[in-house]
Each structure stands twice: as C-alpha cells, then as structure tokens.
Amino acid sequence: MTLSTGPSVGRRLLPITPRHDAVGAHSRSSRDPMTCLFRCGNACDHPEPNRSDHGHVQDEIAKVVGRRGLLQSALLGGGALVIGGSVAGAGRAAAATSAVAPSGTATAGAARAAAKGGDLTRSFTAVRPNKRDAVTTAAGHTSSVVVRWGDPVVPGAVAFDAAAQTPAAARTQFGYNCDYVGVLPLVPGKPLGDDALLVVNHEYTDENLMFPAETYTDDEIKAVAIANHGMSVLQIRRGAAPGSWKRITPSSKTPKNRRIHAGTGFRLDGPAAGDERLRTAADPTGTLVRGTFGNCAGGMTPWGTVLSGEENFNGYFDKSGELDPRYTAEYARYGIAGSGKGWRSVDPRFDLTVEPHEPHRFGWIVEVDPHAPKMGPRKHTMLGRFKHEGANVIVSANGHAVVYMGDDERGDYLYKFVSAAKVDKRTNLAGRNANKELLTAGTLYVAKLTGDGSDDGQYDGTGRWLKLCTDTTSFVPGMSVADVLIFTRLAADKLAPTKMDRPEDVEPNPVNGRIYAALTNNSDRGKSTMPVDEANPLASSMVRTAPGAPLTSASGNRNGYVLEIAETGRLGHADRYFAWNLMLVCGDPAAAETWFGGFDKSQVSPISCPDNVSFDSAGNLWISTDGNVLGSNDGIFRVPVEGARRGQVLQFLTVPLGAEACGPLVTDSDRSLFFAVQHPGEITGATFEKQSSTWPHTDDFPRPSVCVAYVDR
Template sequence: MTTASREPRMLLPLLTSGPHGSRSHLTCQFRCGNACDQPVPNTSTNGHVRDEISKAVARRSVLQGAAVGTGAMVLAGLGSAPAAAVPATTPAGVARAAVGKDLGRTSFRPVAPNKRDAVVVPEGFRSDVVASWGDPVEKGAPRFDVRRQTPDSAAKQFGYNCDYVGVLPLKGDRALLVVNHEYTDPNLMFPTDLYPEDTQKEIEILSHGMSVLEIKRGRTAGSWLRVSPSGTRHNRRISTRTAFAVTGPAAGDPRLRTSADPSGRKVMGTLNNCAGGMTPWGTVLSGEENFNQYFDASGDLDPRYADSYKRIGVTGAGRGWSSVDPRFDLTTEPHEPFRFGWVVELDPTDRTSTPRKHSMLGRFKHEGANVALAKDGRAVAYMGDDERGDYLYKFVSRDKMKKGRGAAARRHNLTLLTRGALYVAKLTGDGTQDGYDGTGEWIRLTSDTTSYVEGMSVADVLIDTRLAADKVGPTKMDRPEDVEPNPVTGKVYVALTNNSNRGTTALPVDEANPVGKSMTRPALGEPLREQSGNRNGYVLELTPARGDHASTTFTWDLMLVCGDPAAQETYFAGFDKSQVSPISCPDNVSFDSEGNLWISTDGNVLGSNDGIFRVPTKGALRGKVEQFVTVPRGAEACGPLITDQDRSLFVAVQHPGEVDGATFETPASTWPHTDDFPRPSVVVVHKHA
C-alpha cells in the first residue's frame, strides 16, 4: 500500500491514550500483564551512579549545541519557560526527496507527526505488505477466515502480533523471513461470542511463537514477495506444539522438571517473543520477554519460590490458559515458569532442527540478543532486561567461532552459546559538565563451571539472574530493550524506552538516567506538558575498551535524550535541535551499511503515531534524527531491518487498532485495509519510481 492510497472510514474515534505513554490499557494488559501498574520488582538499593554525580547532573546547564534558544536544562525538574510548538511539517532546511543509491545515503523529506491509519513513508517511497496475521505458512494451512479459526489452522498460519524481523539470504533472489509473534489480543482477534471460551484460548496459545517464510525479490528494487507454502521446503511455524531443547548448565535442574518433562530438558513452545538477532553463523536468536503473565494458580503458590516469583513478576494471575493446558497452573506445576524467560536459538535453514533455549545467557525478561565477535573470534551476545530499574547484560563464549560453511564448523558454532561467562553492567558517571558520559565495567556473574555470586550456584545464577545481579551492584536502567553492536563503528547501542518511576526515591536520577521529569504532548496541536519520570527515553552508546567486545570495561555516553526538540531536557548528540524530528520511546534499533542507526518507537507520548527514525552515528550529521515511517493508529513499530544492499526496510506493524474501547465489531483501525478488522503485518519499505 502506498502513501497515496485511499483510507477507509475510521469506525471508532481514537480514544484517550492510556497511562503508559500512548499505549492503551489493552496493550498493557495483553503484552506485559500491566507491568507498569505493578511495584518495581527491583527493590535492591544498589545500582545508582554515585550521589556526587547526581548532584553534578542537577547543576548541569544545557549541553553545547543542545539548546533551543537559551533555556537551561533541569534534569530532576524542568523549568517553567514555555516551549516552542512541535514542528507540524518538515523541519526547516531539510531537502525534498532526492533518491540516492540506498537508504543509508538517500535524502528524504521526514515524515511529519500524524495520526493516520496507514503506514506513511516519505515521498519517493512505498510500503508493501509481505505477510499478515493468518496467512498460510506451512503446507496444508487453510486460507485465513476470521470466523472459522481453529487451533490446528493457527498452528500453521502466520501468528499474531509480529515483532522481531530477520532476513537470511538464500541462493539467487530468495531469502528467509523470520518473525516473532509476541502476544495475542482476543478483543481484536475474535468476533464477539462466536467461539467457545476454551477454543479461543487454544487459538491464542498457538498464535504465539515464530514463523519462517521463504520470500523472493519483486520486480522493483527493494521489494519482496511471499512465496507460496507449496513452492518452498523452508517454511515453518514454531508454536507451543514445537519441542525445544534446553542447553547449558541449567538444563536438567530440578526447577526445570515438570510432570510432562521429568528430564527438565524439553520444553514445548516459546512465549512472548519480543526482539532478536541474527548470529554470524546463520541462526536467529529470539528473546522470551513477559512470560510471567501466562500462569494461573488454582490454589496456593509454592513458598519455596516466593522470592524468585516476585522478582520476575509471577503472581498466579494469568490468562486462564490452565483450563486447556494444565501446565499453566502454578499450583500443580510450580516449575513451568522456570522453563521460560530464555534466549531461543533457531536454525531457519533446517526445518527439521530442534530449536534451543540457552540457559547460559540467563533468565529474565529478554528483549532480545545480538551477537558480535570479539577480536579473538569468541561470540559476545548483548542483552537487555525490559523492566523499569533492571539491567544490561552480556555473554562471552568460551570457544571461538569457526569460519567456513562445512558441517563440522556448523556443529561447532551451534554450541557457542552453551559455554562461557555471563556479565552485568555497572555505569559510572564522570561528574563533569561536558555531557552525559562516563566509564563502565562488566561484572562477572558466572561461567559455565563457576559462580561468582556469593551463596548461589551456577544454576541459581542462570535461573534467577535478576536476584544474582542484585547482589553485585549493577546500574538500574530505564527499561533496557534492544542492545545491538554497530557493524561499522563497533560501538554498542541500547534503546532505553522510558521509566515513569525515574526521579522517585526508589529510582533517583543519575548521570546515566538523568531525566526525572519530561515534557509530553497528549495530542497533535496541544501544548507540551510536564510529567513525572522519564517518559521519552534515551539511546545509550557504549564503546568497548580497545574496540574489543570481550573487554570487561567500556566508556559510555547518552547519544540521544529523546523527546520534543522544543523541550529543554532533550539532546541529540549535539546536533541542532531545530533540524530534528521529535522522537519518543525508542524500542528497537538496527543499522545500515553506512553505520546509521535506525530506531523504532513504542508508546510515543508526543501526540503522534509510533514510527521508524534514521540517525547518523558519526560525522557532521551525527544525531540528526529524521522520521522515515509512521505506523497506523494504535500500532507499534517493531523489528526494523535494513537489508538487500540497503534497498529494503522491513518493519513489523504490531497491534494496529489496539486502542481502549476497540473491539472486533468496533475497530479503531482496519489496517492493512484488506478486511474490516486490523491484521498485524510485516511490511517492506523501498524506493518507488
């Protein structure tokens, strides 16, 4: 669908945004179990950048190049000077589209903030839907009919709420598209009162997981088309009917054993898969995130696991799935939650392979995992724990990656994530007035043979990673989500989405988390207003010592303090704030071959739909944020991926129309406008002659 296509009439007015950014109550309920309405699970007293640094931050004036006018930056609370209005059109001085060689070097007119029920792209580009909820994936899958859904069909069709997107090239004009399916929303999936309650639950369970689809290049450079399931041997649907093998030191631990799996080494399915990454050896990693919300309790919870459950957010207030699958009843199966919250590895090129859950990478609310190679060839996986006040992690393999495509190298590389060391990050500010920056260290938690946390075994550290990290004093961060190394510069970028509790006694401001009050814009055209907490988020840049990802020390700086350019607290790597697009709530990041950062957002509090932004990371344009895409009403932009020699931008459009009050019969969106209800979909954006 192009930007010029006609939009159907909106059937329900957009309702007032929810309490967590622009997310609706529906999104908060079904994606994370209303995590922001619960107490912050990290009650440890460690992890703040030292107090004297916070005092220096509170005194800091506007950074060089960060000002609009002469207003001073106040971090714990903003000044009362009025801010200028958000640009309603293209920022001044930006050229119109001049189609260049690729997306990394093409100039374009940034997309203006908007509330359209469409994927909006710059002039000279178009977006095409590649795959939508319900499309056939495996052979024998029926054509999607929203009024004739069954558990069997859901297990063979493209799942609900696509998130991570990976593309692995095959020979010729073919590639494999790998997509996560994070969560389900029965309000938008099912016509009211059509399905029996338990049938609906079974369909929801099987609509989670992952999809592998073969795609082929279209006639226009940068475009892609889905290959029919009958024309490929690669397509595969990963669901709760798929067996996963547990690897690493925690495999077989008594806490992973259940009635159905007394070995503790075989788990059926994967849940709440958020972001992910592609490994240098050609596999895909996927992070299990808000898995805690799926477990019910028919009676009392096992007191042995009270601290573990509390720290990860397992309460027994689940989705009622235990009525169709007894393993989701905590009272009778108290170990089942320990079998989720891992990083999953999938080999998309072998549809007969068994996907694995890697215990060596720790158990927490994984946004995803992304791998770079150390100078000596070891694999280094960077990870974020997506919760207010939680931590950044990395894993360093014991063994080195073997190069080559032979079977022996393949077998070896598939073991790299099973042995090594797990670390958590501590950031220290420098206390100066010249920026948000400092140094940091990676604190070792455990290797595959030795725990470095007092009173905890190796398995303890890996199963209850949050509790282990609490003991060693890492830095509490503002929802660390995607953490990815830049393949051009070698630096590592962290999307810190937001934290409504930053600035409280429990989570005071510090140099790495400097905003305790921020400016938001409830709707386009309305004035900025002050809200408590860090509502717009940051992008953190880490530079490994000696340029080696295996190093245990690094330097850091906040490249972006996100928000409205007119707000005093924002900062864009020193770039002229009058020349950037407003950006709020960074979620996922990706890179093109120029080293530009591409950022997706989730929960924009500046009055506009969420979207995708391009930001140079080096040179004179470093920090120049330009919006490239906005997604439809109620939707989140997920999984940005630049591929095909920088000619294609893949975007997962998650939960379109998930607006408070919306139902299947009264939708707030009908995107992609193929039906009279919304369908989460993956799109590809490319140049259009």
C-alpha cells in the same frame, strides 16, 4: 490481570474483554492501556520487581579508567567516541553547537560506506507526526505488505477465516502480533539472492480484536490464542520493484517454511539444563520444553541462525490454589503472581499450583536454525533468564562470540555474554554446527555504569562488566551456577549493577563497533526507590496529547534515551571496561530536556520511546518506537552516528493507528527496510465489531503484518 478464569461456560455473547477498571484506571504507561493489559498485564501499575536498594550511577570520577584514558581507549577498534548528552531540564546547561566526530577509522569507514550505500542511506524529507490509519513513508518512498496474520506458512494451511479459527489452523498460519524481523539468504553463508528466508516472532494476542462475538467459547478462544504465539519461518521472493519483496505460496518448493508454536519441542542446553527446578511432570528430565511465548526482539548470528528473546513470560501463568512457598522471592522478582490469561483451563501446565517449575522454563534466549527445519530449536540457559527483549552478536577482535542483551523492566539491567570457544571461521556445515554450540559455555556479565561527575554539559562516564558466572564457576556469593542462570535477576541484584530505564534492544554497530541500547522509558524514575543519576537523568518529561498540542509535564522518564557504549579494554568487546554516553535524550525538540547528539534541535524529528534498533551499511542507526507520548503514531527513524550530522533524527515512516513499529531491518544493499506493524487498532474500547483500525485494509478488521519499504521509482 486475569483476562478469563475458570472452565468454559458455553457460548459467549462477547469475546474475552478486560475489566473496565483494568483499562480505564491505567494511565502510567506511554502505551494505550489496552496494549498494556494484553501484552504485559499492566506491569507498570505494579511496583517494579527490582526492590533492591542499589544500582544508581555514582557521580564520581571512574576509578577504573582515567578521563584522558577513557577518550584514548575509545579509539580502539575503530574510531573516536563522540561524548555528548546535554539535558538542561535535569541540571545541565543546554549545548547549542553540533558535536562533530574527530577523524578516525570508523568515521572514514562510515563515509566510504555511505558513498556506496543504497537508497535508504540517501537524504529524505522527514515524515511529520500524524494520526493516519496507514503506513506513511517519506516522500519518494513506498511500502507494501509482505505477510499478514493468518496468511499460510506451511503447505496445506487452511485459508484464514476470522469466524472459523482453530488451533490446528493457526499452527499452519502466520501468527498474531509480529515483532522481530530477520531476513537471511536461502543458502547459509551466501549473499541474498532472488529468494530469501523471513523469520518473525509472534509476541502476544489481543482477544478483543481477534474474535467475533457469539462465535467461540472461552476455551476455544484460549486455545486459538495459544497457537498464535511463537515464530514463523517462510520463503520470500523479490518483487518487480527494486527493494520490494513478496510472500511465496507455500508448497513443496518452500521446504524451509516452518511454524514454531506451543507444541514445538525446545531443548534446554547449557549449565542449568536438567536442574531440578526446570523439571515438570511432563518433562522429568528438565531438558525439553514445549513452545515459546512472549517473543519480542532478536538477532541474526554470524553463523546463520536467529536468536529470539522470551520477554513477558510472567503473564502466562495462573493459579488454582496456593503458590509454592519455595519460590516466593523468585516469583516476586520476576513479577509472577498467578494472575495470567486463564490458559490453565486448556493446558494445566499454565497452572502454577500444579506446575510450579513451568515458568522457570521461559524467559530464555531461543536459537532457531531457519535452514534446518527438522532440527528442534534450543533455549540457552548460559545467557541467563530474565525478560529478554532480544540478543545480538558480534565477533570480538580475539575471535569470541559476544552477545548483548537487555532486561525490559523498569530498573533492570544490561547484560553481556562472551563465549568460551572462538567462532569457527569455516562456512561449511561442520563450521556452522560448531558455532551453534558457542552459546552453551562462556561468561555472563551485568553492567555497572559510573558517571564522570563533572558539570560539563554531558551525560557520560565509564563502566564495568561485572562477572556473574561462567559455565563452571559462580561469582555471586551463596549462589551456584544454576542459581545464577535460572534466577539471573536475583543474582545480579547482589552485585549492585546499574538500574536502567527499561533496556530493550541492545545491538553492536557493525561499522564503528559501538553498542547502542534503546532505553524505552521509566515512569518511576525520580521516585525514592529509583533516583535520577547521570545515565538515567530525567525525573519528569514533556509530553503532548496530539500533534501540535501544548507540551505538558509528566512524571518520570516518558520519552526514553539511546545509550552509546564503546568497549575500551584491550580485548575490545570481550573485555570488561567501557565508556558510555547518552547519544539521544528523546522527546520533542522544543522541550529543554532533549538532546540529539549535539545536532541542531530545529532540524530533527520528535521521537518518543525508542524500542528496537538496527543499522545500515553506512552505520546509520535506525530506531523503531513503541508508545509515543508526543501525540503521534509510532514510527521508524534514521540517525547518523558519525560526522557533522551525528544525532540528526529524521522520521522515515509512521505506522497506523494504535500500532507499534517493530523490526526494523535494513537489508538488500540498503534498498529494503523490513519492519513489522504490531497491534494495529489496539485502542481502548475497540472490539472485533467496533474496530479502531482496519489496516492493512484488506478486511474489516486489522491484521498485524510484516512490510517492506523502498524507493518508489
């Protein structure tokens, strides 16, 4: 959906406003229609880009690993895999007993970690669903804002003024709609000290909420919006209360502060770098890209850098005429239609007719070294191009870097990358520099899941990682290595992997070694193009219009799942075989279809639309949500994954009206929970003059912000 088209037409009486029908007719998403319009251009109102006729889980016993072998293999690398996932509403019998993990190294390790854990691993009373315009934390805890949209990031930044925004000022200030949150030691390889580095993504902008009326031209709005994308790196310092942190005023004493924006140069590396399809008039080498857009989640690497995922990049490109017929299939598979944000009037590279290759330069995993502000960030072509939610790294037992990724689209796939070289164990500069090359060569895989086919009250099975390519060899018939990496979705389609329900954050648990994937939802699940299967079992879900309102049925998987994977091959995370189960079938505990790892459903919080995941030192899973359809604000939840309380979902906090909870990140010896409050007040009908929220209540308009929660002593 085009938000604005054509050249500037002088002063507007109102800021850019989506067409009435674009908002009002949109009802298929769990999010507010206004969020869907500005973030992804109402993606779920369009046919899913994956039209391939394959990819549902075959309900048969796995040929790769026998059932008994599955359970034995799951013990490798630390602990037993708990298998469980009853979903009565989809043909399984509801289980009433709790699933208790057998004793094993992972369970024992988690118990030891919990005994030493900090405040956030302790018990708390869950926050009840609510519609408050505030961050509401569990009793005994509090939260504070660390940095807001418009706060200065680099020395000399102009003071923020909503009525006098400029691109130059925005490139020095904290950008809009913060998403991923990373916190790193000020010195790489050292523990967190009194100071640290905060790294944050800025995913997208909402021009309705950002700009006062009668103040800006169309082109001024677009230019400022472009500058509010990207990433921020800034130094933070411990606050007076244990677990609290605060922003440091930028100065010569914060030399690592940095604003990454639309003008920042990114180097493309890996096998596809320099390919003809990555070349433009501005970059005839195909190796240097300006900016990063649609950055969603990410992860911190063992060598002290940050990975960031370019997600809804397809919505940034317009057309002034016909599209290049060479890329008809490729554009369609990526949802690129030439109906973007109107940015071509201020930057011609966003005109597909003029620069048909420009969108091929987005949709990558970005790596930034926060400790080297003069070093340009990179885009890793070896990790494939799709709607990356993020990327997270674990070191395999045999020393290779293994990266897990999800493609955030209805019916798209889970991916894994294994580096060719081993991780350099040196903590000095030479070791860090060697490790920063790890993601340029290796093997890229896509996941195929197989259900066990038994009517055992469980959604579980085995799976294989299918080889897409190495840095020198393609395993996809008719496609070169560059083909596979630039058009990864089309390459994966040919191998018939499993279509999943919007795989978003995919992260390894550092305590038990298992992988946890947030499958947010899929309103199309159950249609003929996307039948239910054992890994995606719901054709309908129960929803609420408000806390306490009656449950009603909605088509598709509206509340999402959390998938648990245990790598079962002898090489562990570097191998090709795994076991899987649906640990959580999210929703209201009163709904028959929900499942909470076997835990007593009368003692859990309702949870809808899991988005990002993280872990504390005890291995507890922390989940943030995006698009709650149970009538409450979104929030953050803690879930044990081991022992008698496995699956006990408890809500730790809720975010303000219209907002999404992003992050989360438990750090500082489990004393601090960092999280981002994205798009507060993004509710249909809101404008700058008529806001639905004013959080964090420092102005008469909302300001997306990064916060930290901690014990209120």
